Amino acid sequence: xxxxxxxxxxxxxxxxxxxxxxxxxxxxxxxxxxxxxxxxxxxxxxxxxxxxxxxxxxxxxxxxxxxxxxxxxxxx
Amino acid sequence: xxxxxxxxxxxxxxxxxxxxxxxxxxxxxxxxxxxxxxxxxxxxxxxxxxxxxxxxxxxxxxxxxxxxxxxxxxxxxxxxxxxxxxxxxxxxxxxxxxxxxxxxxxxxxxxxxxxxxxxxxxxxxxxxxxxxxxxxx
Numbered sequence: 587x588x589x590x591x592x593x594x595x596x597x598x599x600x601x602x603x604x605x606x607x608x609x610x611x612x613x614x615x616x617x618x619x620x621x622x623x624x625x626x627x628x629x630x631x632x633x634x635x636x637x638x639x640x641x642x643x644x645x646x647x648x649x650x651x652x653x654x655x656x657x658x659x660x661x662x
Numbered sequence: 663x664x665x666x667x668x669x670x671x672x673x674x675x676x677x678x679x680x681x682x683x684x685x686x687x688x689x690x691x692x693x694x695x696x697x698x699x700x701x702x703x704x705x706x707x708x709x710x711x712x713x714x715x716x717x718x719x720x721x722x723x724x725x726x727x728x729x730x731x732x733x734x735x736x737x738x739x740x741x742x743x744x745x746x747x748x749x750x751x752x753x754x755x756x757x758x759x760x761x762x763x764x765x766x767x768x769x770x771x772x773x774x775x776x777x778x779x780x781x782x783x784x785x786x787x788x789x790x791x792x793x794x795x796x797x798x799x
Contacts, residue, residue: 602711620677621712627679646673653704 605655613648616641663691668698676705 606614615634619625625633627641634641668691674680675688692699 598711599715602715606712617712621709622715627674627677642674642679645677646670649673649705649708650669652708653701656708657704 601656602652605652608655609648609651612636613644613651616644617648617652620645663687665691665695665698668692668695669701672698672702672705676702676709 606617609617612634616630619630619633620627627638627645630641631638634644636644668688671680671684671688675685680688692702
């Protein structure tokens with residue numbers, strides 16, 4: 587698969603940023619701490635003050651919502 | 663396992679956060695289910711796109727909102743930072759509150775300059791201001 591052109595990358599980033607802005611803050615925080623900062627569920631739970639299983643649930647819901655938004659299955 | 667149960671676990675599977683006993687049935691299901699493999703590929707794509715976002719896109723506004731949220735959660739759990747149980751307990755609560763807010767801001771990449779011990783007093787002032795504002799509401 588070819589790497590996206592600069593214009594496409596910009597468009598992708600814009601679409602993702604818009605979709606992220608529609609997530610509740612706790613879902614967004616859990617997702618960014620996991621994907622960008624590569625923290626464990628335990629560490630994310632300590633920062634957000636929730637249990638490990640809550641982190642798992644937050645991440646599942648965040649990714650599912652993003653997937654739907656990016657596929658256009660959900661009104662923005 | 664049914665697809666609906668597997669999908670609920672694929673996020674944790676992707677993060678390598680499932681116990682081996684949970685992981686095995688998921689892998690077995692993935693081997694024979696194209697739809698779930700496609701779902702997993704979608705999640706991997708989303709993660710890749712998130713990692714590619716420039717740091718600045720997260721926004722200082724979001725970091726601020728999260729600081730307020732963390733402070734609110736502490737106040738809801740532990741009550742007033744000055745506490746009814748005396749100075750020592752209040753001090754302990756404030757320490758935990760400050761550490762949590764500080765870690766969050768630094769992890770989010772919005773406050774790297776604050777991670778130096780020299781700037782720790784700024785963090786304390788910020789946390790005290792936030793906690794004070796929330797208590798007055």
